[in-house]
Amino acid sequence: MKFLKIPAATITRLSLYTRALEGLIKDQVTVVSSKKLAELCGVNPAQIRKDLAYFGQFGVRGVGYYVKELLFDIKKILGLHREWNLAIVGVGNLGCALVAHENFTKQGYRFVAAFDADPMKAGRKLVTGLMIYPPSDMQSVCRDKQVEMGVICTPPEFAQDIANRLVDAGVKAILNFAPTQIQAPEGIKVENVDFSVKLDNLAYYLTTS
């Protein structure tokens, strides 16, 4: 079934399922039905079964899913059974907050490099001890530290240039916090974290309803 095209939404939901499952483990729950898990995640039970069906059969009919096993399997699917090396570009307020954010490390994402165009910052270290390099060092540092994902926290006008540099440095996945659309060549995955868009959604909702 792996050859089927898997909806992007399915991957996003798998990520949600891992959280719910981790919560269940904390509560000592060992078995869960798609119905129960669906409630926790706010989705349809059939949706969960469909999502999982893309990758195999993980449940026991008449019983449900073994929580620990399912969590392990989903993490494996998502590639969360290993650690990932990240680089942050732009260590302003937001960038620093992200590096310090425990949710990254807890999940196996490690910041191994930092970059900033500000000559006052480049050459210094973050509070975490992480060295800040100028963007001109991106290629060598990224290869050296084996950076696999780049996180862009620069002002929007520099985001595209930084993305290009990251791609040149061999980075294949980019998480973009700058409020702008980034163009990247085939084979490079860009995800946008765009809270101004989310706020605009809220504004629209409050305006119409």
Add this chain to the structure above:
Amino acid sequence: MKFLKIPAATITRLSLYTRALEGLIKDQVTVVSSKKLAELCGVNPAQIRKDLAYFGQFGVRGVGYYVKELLFDIKKILGLHREWNLAIVGVGNLGCALVAHENFTKQGYRFVAAFDADPMKAGRKLVTGLMIYPPSDMQSVCRDKQVEMGVICTPPEFAQDIANRLVDAGVKAILNFAPTQIQAPEGIKVENVDFSVKLDNLAYYLTTS
């Protein structure tokens, strides 16, 4: 046409269009075709025309759209012709970064209140001068400052409780940065900004491709 159910994705794209249009204004461009705008936003031209058609007719056949007018109209649709009062809950690294973030204020979003459960923080002021209150004051402060949107930046285990308090305080829209699914009653809009999910998407991409 206003009575038609409008896809959530349409609203999100409208937000993207405003950015592109602001860029065009900066570049002194006065007229733009759906084709050109589509290129800038990375979408299909028909998509743009469809999106706009939900709200009326904004273009001139054979010509295109007048940039300034269209931007004004879209902002009006989204409710961005006015300011919005926000409260931040949880002023850790991320919360502070968000309050300081210029992109909010530039777009008409104003933080008018801050809350934190930490007794070391409550009673103090943020660097911006914003007073930090304990969560117990939420109801009175939110009504007093006319808070319309709440931004949750607490650890995930407190997010639901904070959401409940915000709702009790009359807040109808919530932007949730905590990596957990929040339940809210009918009539309350919750948007999630979930970068761990986005990272997991990248991990999946790098793992499979």
Add this chain to the structure above:
DNA sequence: TTATGTGAACTAGTTCACAGCA
């Protein structure tokens, strides 16, 4: 009996293709 796994039915969202108008 219970809950998974899955084809079929349905729903939503996108793109096409062209009529209509400046």
Add this chain to the structure above:
DNA sequence: TGCTGTGAACTAGTTCACATAA
């Protein structure tokens, strides 16, 4: 002629409903 506005065709994604298996 050129580009918008929009019904129709298409594509993707979700939910239903039930056969299947513990």
